[in-house]
Amino acid sequence: MGKSIIQKIWDSHQVVQEENKPDLLYIDLHYIHEVTSPQAFEGLRIKERSVRRPDRTFATMDHNVPTYNRYFIQDEIARNQLDALAKNCRDFGIRLADLNSEEQGIVHVIGPELGLTNPGMTIVCGDSHTSTHGAFGALAFGIGTSEVEHVLATQTLWQTKPKTLKLQINGTLQEGVTAKDVILYIISKFGVTFGTGYVIEYCGAVISSMSMEERMTICNMSIEGGARAGLVSPDETTISYLKGRKYVSAGIEFEKAANKWRSFASDDDAEYDKILEIEGADISPMVSWGTNPGMSSPVDEQIPVLESAVSPTDKKSLASALQYMGLSEGMDIEAIPVQHVFIGSCTNSRMEDLRAAAHWVKGRRVKEGVRALVVPGSQNVKKLAEAEGLDDIFRDAGFEWRDSGCSMCLSMNPDVVPPGEHCASTSNRNFEGRQGAGARTHLVSPVMAAAAAVYGRFVDIRKEEYSRVETVHS
Amino acid sequence: MKPITIVTGKAAILDRVNVDTDQIIPKQFLKRIERTGFGQFLFYNWRYDEHGTEREDFELNQPQNKNASILIAGENFGCGSSREHAPWSLLDYGFSIIIAPSFADIFYQNCFKNGILPIKLNHEEVETLMAVCAGDQAITVDLPNQHVKSGTGFNAHFDIHPYWKELLVNGWDEISITLRYGPQIDAFEKASGI
Missing domain, CATH: 3.30.499.10 (Aconitase, domain 3)
Structure with missing residues (x-):
């Protein structure tokens, strides 16, 4: 075996x-x-x-x-x-x-x-x-x-040794659907505890064709599904990302290291404690509407009705989430108003995230009354983005361009969402009070956040002009 | 770390699921560099309104839930952030035992390092225990024998890894145990060329 x-x-x-x-x-x-x-x-x-x-x-x-x-x-x-x-x-x-x-x-x-x-x-x-x-x-x-x-x-x-869970994502993704949508879909489908006690290995055609930055977005939110760790077997995408990085050795030493890295990939006949499978084509752009990441739905759907809850406990938490969020059951996701937009966090603040958002906002304007922030994940990302002129695109559209940090993902610094206001956020947690006492967080992908900034509400990015999210791998 | 063996006390009931560590201790209180004094901030946004007045509708503010040493909660307690400020604030507030159908992995681990015993009982047992304790009934948790009992006849066994049990019963500092394995760690590093 x-x-x-x-x-x-x-x-x-x-x-x-x-x-x-x-x-x-x-x-x-x-x-x-x-x-x-x-x-x-x-x-x-x-x-x-x-x-x-x-x-x-x-x-x-x-x-x-x-x-x-x-x-x-x-x-x-x-x-x-x-x-x-x-x-x-x-x-x-x-x-x-x-x-x-x-x-x-x-x-x-x-x-x-x-x-x-x-x-x-x-x-x-x-x-x-x-x-x-x-x-x-x-x-x-x-x-x-x-x-x-x-x-x-x-x-x-x-x-203690964790149990193992293989999560296979087959096929391909629709245009406009990103790694963030994949992980929100997974958590909304399997729940916020499906990974408790497990380490998840993500695999399948969708994962193999993803860049390292996309894989990081997926693995980042493993914990929101209850798993302390989630990983992807190293492949040539991994090796080529690492080549030439500051603390990676070069030349023959690199080749030696790369061979060792490859040897860690799962064997074809490896066994797992649990296996889950999903189809990439089933995934839509996702928006969270509740107070945990499992409370997410496709953007073209509605907030669930209380009657759909499977148990009294679920009904109680659904009602309490909607009360906190100031939303009503059965409401169209696209009708949720947005006053704040945050593009950043360890989930979505890398070059590809900023490029996707900038590509979409180019030539558009942030809607009046919406405050929109872009917080690069590192000073290096900031420098690279500025070299590509992304900062100008964001500023011209009405976004604020900031220095790096965790920022409005958990609002320990001065970047806070006021009580009762809605924020389209590329971060990872929509818990009560996460972005400020009484703040209402909606988790989305960078391009969905960018579109929310322009419209002041959520829109189905698949139906928009220039909807194609070009992944320019760094 | 204070050892835990047999605890008899009042239990507070927090019948909510997915209680996350952002609720247990909100981020504005994570900037302190001490381990102590976090109890006053426990469940801050649920406990107090914007004027700092206790919210009457929050479970722990109700008289039957005051002065409890045991907390009974719904499934997936302690999910979210790894902040150890969560167990610090629960312990400082007075809870040394938490009973729930399930716990988030990181929170569960963090409890053992701080002299808190997290007990997993099944859904039915937790439900029954909540009903038992709603009548202001004290319960007894016996860690050496791994059971939870009440005077009304409730009796449930719980599982715990023998290592975590040993740490709690003795109140041991885990690092001093591990440092005894120094030669093995040296050997591992040498063999791995690191």
Whole structure:
């Protein structure tokens, strides 16, 4: 019997295997940021412990950094947290991409673009969207602060072996349907807990033909379906993305590494605990209308009616979601008004996302009364986008063009949606209060967000002129 | 970490599903660099209105749910963000035991590192227990014997990985256990050429 990539990575990272214990797994790479690390460093200091492998630890500032006037941080508590990260990195010898660094950006954007994230690795970070790095064929998952401290001190984690889930996406996608729509469709179809206890391997023709950035969007939201990790077996798309990246070796060393990476791909006869299959052609542009990502529907449909709920519990959560969102049952998705648009976050802030949105807004105007932000995922993405003139396209259309950071995905910085207002957002969570107390989030793809900015409501991008979303791979 | 063995106490009921960590502890309270003092912010947006006044319709503000050490909730409790501020705020508020039909994976792990026992019971058991506790009935959680009991005859067994149980019962610091495996970690790094 062959092995899946999940099994291969697990087997090659076991340090200790004892009865009645989880396995002790070696962690190849540990990303840290300002919000979930300070208490971990405090723990190390109290016990007089050191960081075992500072060379396998990489830090950035992303969660609470301002995206406008970024060197002038008015929020004193946020500034303290950034200062604490800088001091901790200095004291323990950890590389830090701070606000002055051209490497700075959202941790799940910079890791891949710098070539730090490689196939076959175990990767952790105190952030649930660490699953993003799974796009490279890495076993990457989010951890809490105690586990951050544990990895800093030991470079390992005690982990129980997850179950494996193969999710195959067949065929091709319709024009105007993007990776974001695929993952929203998956979560709306299978629910927000279908992946709990599993690591998902995404595969099939739709995944094989996707770029790395599209795969990252899919893997990023694995956690919204309950799975700590989701990944894609490495292939030639993976290898060519990594070639020439800053922290990837060149020449013969690269060829050696590439061969090793290829060997992690799942064997054809690998077995899984569960297999799910969907057809790419069944997927429409999606819009979330409720308070978790499973509450999403095709843009040309309606918000479900309460009678459609399968249980009293479902009915109760549907009613409570609609009340929070200020929407009524049976309403057309296209009739939902939009006052804010956010293009950014670790889900959709990379070059292809910005190109797709810019391509569509070129020559159009943001509707009066709509506030629209574009927040590149990293300073490098910002630089590349400016070199292509995307910033001018966005500005000319009435968008604000910002510096990189997590921004309005969780609104820990000053980018907040006011209570009761609707935001078309390319981020990953539409939980109550996520973008600000009382804020109403709708998760969509970058091109759907761009169209919502122009119309002040959701529109079916498939019916629009220039609807073709050109994927220009970076 | 404070050990957990047998806990008898009042249970608060939060009959909601998919309670996410953004609700347990909203993002505006994640900027502190301490581990302590988060209880005052627990469920902040549900607990308080925009003027900082307690919302009467929120379950935990109701008298029958005050001063409880056990929380009973619906499925997929703790979904979303990995923020450990969620278990910190639950513990600081007074909950050391959480009972639900299911938990999100990261939250479940985070509990064990902080002296919180997350107990999975099946849907029917959770429903029955909610009914039992609605009458202000104290219940007993016995971790060494892995059961939840009430004076009214409710008795349910729960499963827990023996390793997490050992950590909680003894209140052990996991890092000091792992550091004893230093030679194995050294050997692994050497063999892998890292």
